[in-house]
Each structure stands twice: as structure tokens, then as C-alpha cells.
Amino acid sequence: MPAEQVIELHGNTRYAKCLDCGERMELHPIRMHFDTHGKAPDCTACGGLLKTATISFGQPMPEVEMARAERATLACDLFLVLGSSLVVYPAAGFPRLAKRNGAKLVIVNREPTEQDNIADLVIHAGIGETMRVAVAPLG
Numbered sequence: 001m002p003a004e005q006v007i008e009l010h011g012n013t014r015y016a017k018c019l020d021c022g023e024r025m026e027l028h029p030i031r032m033h034f035d036t037h038g039k040a041p042d043c044t045a046c047g048g049l050l051k052t053a054t055i056s057f058g059q060p061m062p063e064v065e066m067a068r069a070e071r072a073t074l075a076c077d078l079f080l081v082l083g084s085s086l087v088v089y090p091a092a093g094f095p096r097l098a099k100r101n102g103a104k105l106v107i108v109n110r111e112p113t114e115q116d117n118i119a120d121l122v123i124h125a126g127i128g129e130t131m132r133v134a135v136a137p138l139g
């Protein structure tokens with residue numbers, strides 16, 4: 001899937017970001033620096049603190065990604081929730097927003113969620129097995 005079609009609200013662990021300037025750094029050189037010096041290097045751009053690019057509890061949600069996700073939610077006519085307990089907000093608010101905006105809501109999750117009652121279709125099963133069958137007719 002093209003990177004511009006993926007919105008990572010909670011970041012990822014494949015690279016690091018500077019908490020001060022947002023500079024992106026690959027993990028391998030940081031790891032090598034840590035192994036040599038016993039501590040992570042500072043940001044090469046501003047001297048700030050580097051951290052894996054995940055959003056931890058207490059950190060603000062990324063504004064650009066949240067705005068993109070809201071636009072995509074309001075533009076969709078089908079909202080698929082795949083493998084989420086839907087308990088961590090604000091991300092868990094997007095299915096409700098889509099539903100209020102007239103979209104159909106489908107939830108695929110092994111366990112029940114608090115939003116099953118507003119969904120048009122709920123499937124309590126694994127997402128791999130479910131989506132393999134669901135997309136097979138599309139070729």
C-alpha cells in the first residue's frame with residue numbers, strides 16, 4: 001500500500017523522531033551509537049531528544065495525521081474497523097463520526113466492542129481469515 005494512503009495516528013517503531021524538531025532518523029545508527037556510548041545520540045539537526053516514532057500515553061496526538069483521518073472519515077461511505085477494541089480515544093471516535101455522517105460501519109474484531117451496537121455489521125472473528133474471504137471476489 002502506498003505510504004501516502006496510510007495514516008499512522010499512533011506512529012510506528014520502525015524509525016525514531018526528534019521530540020523537539022520532528023527530524024526523522026533511522027534506528028540502526030541510533031542503536032550503534034547506544035551500543036558504543038551507552039546512551040542514545042542527540043538529534044543531529046537540533047540536539048533534541050530522540051525517541052521511537054510511536055505516540056505514547058501523555059503525548060499529544062499528531063495534528064496533521066488527525067486532520068487527515070478526520071477528512072478521510074467524513075469522505076467515506078464505508079468505515080471498516082479491523083482488529084481494534086475501540087477503547088482508546090481520540091482514534092476510537094472516528095467510527096462514530098463516520099456513522100453520524102451517514103457512512104456504513106463494519107467492525108471485525110475477535111472480542112465485542114463498545115461500538116458493536118451502532119455498527120451495521122459486526123463479525124467476531126480474526127481479521128485475516130475474515131478479510132481473505134471478503135476480498136476474494138474482488139480478485
Ligand SMILES: [Zn+2]
Nearest residue numbers: 018021043046
Ligand atoms: Zn531535533
